[in-house]
Amino acid sequence: MILLRKLLFPFAILYGFVTSVRNYLYDKGILKSYSFDIPVIAVGNLSVGGTGKTPQIEYLIRLLSPNYKVATLSRGYKRKSEGFILADANANAAMLGDEPFQYYRKFPQIQVAVDADRRNGITQLLAQKDKPEVILLDDAFQHRKVKAGFYILLTAYDELFCDDYLLPTGNLRESRNGAKRANMIIVTKCPPNIPDLAQENIKKKIGLDMPIFFSFVDYDDKVYNQSSSLEVAKVKLQEKLLLAGIAKPKPFFDYLQSDNDVVMTFADHHHFTESDILNIKSQAIDTIIVTTEKDFVRLEAAIFGAQLYYLPIKSKLIKHSDTFDQIILNYVGTCTRNG
Known part of the structure; x- marks a missing residue:
């Protein structure tokens, strides 16, 4: 290469x-x-x-x-939509892209928009009654x-x-x-x-x-899902499936991985297919799955409940x-x- x-x-x-x-x-x-x-x-x-x-x-x-009043504007990389979209209660990762949807979920006090044409996106945001x-x-x-x-x-x-x-x-x-x-x-x-x-x-x-x-x-000292959390110190000691579809996942794996873990790597911003989901579930029978926050917003609709967790990070x-x-x-x- x-x-x-x-x-x-x-x-x-x-x-x-x-x-x-x-x-x-x-x-x-x-x-x-x-x-x-x-x-x-x-x-x-x-x-x-x-x-x-x-x-x-x-x-x-x-x-x-x-x-x-803050707004974020992204192009919405690999989203399955076009044009300007302002996130609302109907938004999802497929509509916005994983990163903008993550902003929308974490920060309900801000506006989150996507548009490949940033000039048009800003114009649309400023045309609102409640503009940023x-x-x-x-x-x-x-x-x-x-x-x-x-x-x-x-x-x-x-x-x-x-x-x-x-x-x-x-x-x-x-x-x-x-x-x-x-x-x-x-x-x-x-x-x-x-x-x-x-x-x-x-x-x-x-x-x-x-x-x-x-x-x-x-890295946070806990992993989270929709209803609960686990201490990272305990998670490191148990068998689990670690999954990441980000550009450089090695630090994420290094932080959590133990000897008996199953590790699955996907391309950055990967759209998980039905076949992918079946494969993930077959690799994680009777174990938890820990993924990145960006992957969690794409996976939670398919792998829900107590099995799927994410690890938050901060800069x-x-x-x-x-x-x-x-x-x-x-x-x-x-x-x-x-x-």
């Missing part, structure tokens, strides 16, 4: 040329970007998947929703048709964008220079005890004059969380007053 990617390097050059021309046209105003008179925060990355956008969006929801005061754009760093007021770029600790290459040789969606559009960078999925020197070395490697923060994935900043929060709150507060 690595050899094949190296052989495809000429296509990476071509891909880089195309994306650079597109960005140049937007930068010069030849292709029009649309801005809006309310705070719009875009969270995204330069690489393909697995940088922790969902927990970072949830961090911003927790920070902002006590004082502002802040909009969080999920995975919209390359969506240049909308000009957000604030960009948060995520890059994973073990796959820094500055060490990567363009598709198909590497995993970058656009040139590393795209990072200059960000207002801040968060290095995600760090070891919780990453030394200060290692943080400084990464900042030097990135080489950009902007705030750079470091975060880690904080936590290693240092300077007060500074991070204040930067976001200052942007939102200033933009709201100006608006």
Whole structure:
């Protein structure tokens, strides 16, 4: 696979040329970007998947929703619907996509919308009688048709964008220079005890004059289903089926797995078929199933009751969380007053 990617390097050059021309046209105003008179925060990355956008969006929801009417807008990756949809009591994961449905289930105080056309999605949200005061754009760093007021770029600790290459040789969606559009960078999925020197070395490697923060994935000490919870310490000791359909499931498995567990891995955002469900149930006779929160919203209708559990996660900043929060709150507060 690595050899094949190296052989495809000429296509990476071509891909880089195309994306650079597109960005140049937007930068010069030849292709029009649309801005809006309310705070719009875009969270995204330069690489393909697995940088922790969902927990970072949830961090911003927790920070902002006590004082502002917050809406999230996603494209609704792999959803079985089209156009603009605002989540309501009839929503499900197939309609919205797993991540937006997760937001809707966890945060009933916010509005959750999906639309591949972010400009249209924002316009639709602002046309409501009860319109939001802040909009969080999920995975919209390359969506240049909308000009957000604030960009948060995520890059994973073990796959820094500055060490990567363009598709198909590497995993970058656009040139590393795209990072200059960000207002801040968060290095995600760090070891919780990453030394200060290692943080400084990464900042030097990135080489950009902007705030750079470091975060880690904080796993809950319980797993949950619709009606109960179990202590992770006890779950680790019992036989179980661990199941994940996310981009990089290894940390999830490492956190929970014991020697006799059955482990099942599916592609990111996998749509579970009837055959998949039958296979999962046959592998989990008389045992519990523990999955990710994102997979749980797609599986709970088919595997319900006391058998299926999920493990929540949160994004936590290693240092300077007060500074991070204040930067976001200052942007939102200033933009709201100006608006």
